[in-house]
Amino acid sequence: MMTQTIPKPPDGISTSLVTARGLTKSFGEGNARISVLKGVDLDVFMGEVLLLVGPSGSGKTTLLSVIAGILDADEGELSILEQSITNFSAAAKTQFRRDYLSFVFQQYNLLPTLTAAENAAVPLFIRGVPKKMALETAAEILAELGMGERLQSLPSKLSGGEQQRVAIARALVGDPRLLLCDEPTASLDGETGHKVVEQLQHIGKRSNRAVIIVTHDSRIFEFGDRIVHMEDGQIDQVQHVNGEPT
Ligand SMILES: Nc1ncnc2c1ncn2[C@@H]1O[C@H](COP(=O)(O)OP(=O)(O)OP(=O)(O)O)[C@@H](O)[C@H]1O
Numbered sequence: 225m226m227t228q229t230i231p232k233p234p235d236g237i238s239t240s241l242v243t244a245r246g247l248t249k250s251f252g253e254g255n256a257r258i259s260v261l262k263g264v265d266l267d268v269f270m271g272e273v274l275l276l277v278g279p280s281g282s283g284k285t286t287l288l289s290v291i292a293g294i295l296d297a298d299e300g301e302l303s304i305l306e307q308s309i310t311n312f313s314a315a316a317k318t319q320f321r322r323d324y325l326s327f328v329f330q331q332y333n334l335l336p337t338l339t340a341a342e343n344a345a346v347p348l349f350i351r352g353v354p355k356k357m358a359l360e361t362a363a364e365i366l367a368e369l370g371m372g373e374r375l376q377s378l379p380s381k382l383s384g385g386e387q388q389r390v391a392i393a394r395a396l397v398g399d400p401r402l403l404l405c406d407e408p409t410a411s412l413d414g415e416t417g418h419k420v421v422e423q424l425q426h427i428g429k430r431s432n433r434a435v436i437i438v439t440h441d442s443r444i445f446e447f448g449d450r451i452v453h454m455e456d457g458q459i460d461q462v463q464h465v466n467g468e469p470t
């Protein structure tokens with residue numbers, strides 16, 4: 225039987241940005257029903273980069289989607305920035321997501337008719353930032369990710385790793401309080417992956433922000449503050465990086 229422990233915050237960090245208690249989620253009906261989240265308890269503290277690892281199918285993407293308000297949990301409580309998301313209407317969730325969260329999807333989800341710079345600028349367009357300013361901000365972030373020569377390219381003309389960097393730039397451009405990343409370095413070589421993780425850390429290290437990274441990539445484990453292990457829809461171990469499991 226797996227134990228569910230509520231972890232202590234890493235040294236110097238005390239306030240919870242995400243608090244999840246008893247989250248459950250199933251898909252399908254009747255005999256085809258599968259239980260994917262089986263009572264997840266998790267705290268994500270301000271100023272931390274949390275890595276979420278676990279086997280394929282263990283529920284990592286589902287958990288990120290519930291935290292992002294893209295999927296509704298069946299049961300449990302979720303609060304983010306001291307707001308009880310569980311009780312929000314669909315419209316309120318959308319607004320909250322737009323104002324405070326960014327999500328880097330495992331499948332990138334770029335808009336095929338927009339250039340790299342336009343794709344990365346979408347969150348700023350939605351907030352009403354003037355087009356020129358939005359594109360300049362997006363271009364700066366893309367350049368930091370080694371994409372300065374690809375600003376005008378459509379996604380179909382970009383490699384997988386380049387598309388991934390556009391998706392990451394789009395998540396960074398709005399300076400989110402909570403950044404959720406699903407396998408953000410899966411298509412990147414070591415050096416580019418390193419650059420990306422440094423950008424993600426910039427956000428996570430700020431005292432009122434946090435980053436959750438789902439990853440199989442052991443090259444980036446050293447960049448996290450804690451590693452949370454997910455197994456069969458539950459969190460079964462939390463490890464402080466360079467420390468003992470709790
Ligand atoms: N919309 C859905 N309908 C039915 N089943 C789903 C749906 N989304 C996910 N599942 C199932 O839920 C389980 C967990 O999926 P999830 O995508 O959360 O896993 P994961 O840990 O992210 O895996 P991976 O490492 O392969 O990305 C899988 O068995 C998957 O088939």
Ligand SMILES: [Mg+2]
Nearest residue numbers: 284285330406
């Ligand atoms: Mg996944």
